[in-house]
Amino acid sequence: MPDTRLSFKEMCAKFDVTPRTLRYYEYIELLEPEKEGRARWYGPREIARMTLILRGRRFGFSLEEIRQWLLIYRQKGTKPQMQAWLDLADRQLAELDKQRKELDVAIADLRALRDTAAKEI
Known part of the structure; x- marks a missing residue:
């Protein structure tokens, strides 16, 4: 997984979240995807953070x-x-x-x- 990068759309699909949710997590600085022009790329760090974020939400944090x-x-x-x-x-x-x-x-x-x-x- 070291070379894994997901596009914005792939990230939404992988974690079953809306584009609005993903943008909001970026806005409040929970996620910091790499940006190439208008494209966003999510690497292993952001994928791990998203896993922790969703787990935390499930636990009520x-x-x-x-x-x-x-x-x-x-x-x-x-x-x-x-x-x-x-x-x-x-x-x-x-x-x-x-x-x-x-x-x-x-x-x-x-x-x-x-x-x-x-x-x-």
Whole structure:
């Protein structure tokens, strides 16, 4: 993969994102593709960053949190980045656990109301 470069269109297809999303990630400095005239080329670094961005979004991190986390690597290296990741992950795990508990309560309430309504029919 060292020589792999994807065009703008290929990058959108590979990651199943819209052109608008890809342009926005570039605008907020999450991605920095090589530019040749109007063409954009995404190398291994940008492909890896996009993988991390989408993974972070799936875990519920904001784009700003992801941007800051990626910036740590550039400024301070791997170890500080991993420590920042652990801190972010611990915080997000606690938030997801809280959301799961709230969903469990909502599901139990809805199920009880549904069962009550079903009995009345």
